[in-house]
Amino acid sequence: MPQKKITEVVVGDILSEDVRASNGRFLFKKGTILTQKHILVLKTWGVSRVFVEENPKEEKKIEKKQGNEKQDRFIKCFPPNSTKLSPMKDLYFIATKLVPKHLKTINLPLDILKKTDTGKKVILPPRLKISPEKLVDSQKELCSLPSIYQKMMDVLNDPNASAANIGEVVSKDPSLTAKLLRIANSPHLGLISKVQTVSRAISILGIDHLKLLAKGVIIIEGFKKIPVEIMDMKQFWKHSIAVGLMASLLSSHRVGMVTEKFFVAGLLHDIGKLVMLVAMPGIYLNIMLCAKDEKVCLHEAEKRILGFDHGDIGAILSEKWYFPSSLTEMIKTHHDPEKSDMSEDAAILYISDILAQVSFYGFGGNIFIPYLSKDVVEISGIDPSCYDIVATTFFKQIKMLEKIFL
């Protein structure tokens, strides 16, 4: 039963316990419906608190008020006046109704960025004259991966490497082997039989897919430990894994899609940001703050200031690592699927990125949820009515995947 301060008691409250004054004098019995007169007597006798019955109407009012406050917080993340019609309405439903059921604490992007935001006015540098290729070249060491992984990458990139060669090299690294087997056995890949060895994984998934997964895992390992002060790297990787899982789940709604390719594309889609963060941390922080002040998406602010975005950088890296050209194209155009040669794949990755953002799982530096147009939905070939099924499955599987990677 709630205890109320006498100043909070209102006419109509029902006493849930007898009330006595501090000297022991009996005042009112349990069940009394308080009137203005009762409240005056209680105050006169110096009663500071009373037990009252729960008032369902009032409880509901408080719940509704808290719900509205939460919704107000969420709506700030969406483009203005965008949440009334599908597909943005479907995304808003996930953010406000589905996510609170699965996440105890929801960190909104604005709150996360506040930690690095000094509040000073952002002074933007004049448009920088650097090409994306030069930027990648300036970070040779970072982009060529630590030497322990280089050998594995050489075998994985060798078109003549047999399943046995790959199994042998990968098995030399117990942590990589364990990770690959756990990914191969995770429900999102939908394999029925249990995979216990790399060679078995190759025979089930196929050599190309296993190569792709292994490369994705290696690259994340190589990039995981880079010191980046202005971005919470745990949040960054959580976002990347979230997009990987969303892309894998979403693509399974289309017949003939290779879910592993989408998984790896999701894992690596924002990798270009890391090169930018390492190469020019000060400038990149300003780009993030500029995106916040101007209420635009991060890649738009990048384009304004640099003339290219992290998709361009990611695509150069993807080429360098000999990923299939379709994957490179997806990474390059994940913010601009309509301009892509592989527009259907890029649209699925774009929607997966947005779904990860409306799930508030991790943080990739973007404050505002990008606008999802009907055209992009149409290009993806996936009906928005399945977004909530994808998001529900996502929350069942994401913790396990996070444990594998982080």
Ligand SMILES: [Fe+2]
């Ligand atoms: Fe991105």
Ligand SMILES: [Fe+2]
């Ligand atoms: Fe992203």
